[in-house]
Amino acid sequence: MDGNGSEDKKQDNADMAAFVQSLLEQMQSRFQTMSDSIITKIDEMGSRIDELEQSINDLRTEMDGETSPSPSVPTGPKDDSKSTKDP
Template sequence: MTAFVQNLLVQMQTRFQTMSENIISKIDEMGTRIDELEMSINDLKAEIGADGMTPTKVNDEEPKAADSSS
């Protein structure tokens, strides 16, 4: 019985270790992809700046209607 429990614990530990390594690997991969995305965004921003284009600010206010009471 003790050998069975020890074997079960070893199997669980092995599975946990494998899952932990997979999670860490995925997190590292996501970090790399985020870094690449950030570089792409910076490249696009630089390209837009080089073209002389300036981003326009969106005005949330609705245009006021002309006063027609005259």
């Protein structure tokens, strides 16, 4: 009976080891899936931030372009229009 009980114990240990191994593999697989998902989302966020920076730079350039000529353009026509209206 001792031999039989010993073999049952060995089988129980083997079953437990297989169960734990399977559980660890499942956990590793889930962790890898979550990790890949997080990395993908971070990459997407990085792309969006790059696009946002580009849009901001485009707006700055556009505003700088509008700001520089704007004082000259309204001043010129206003003076011309006033001169035209006066006579």
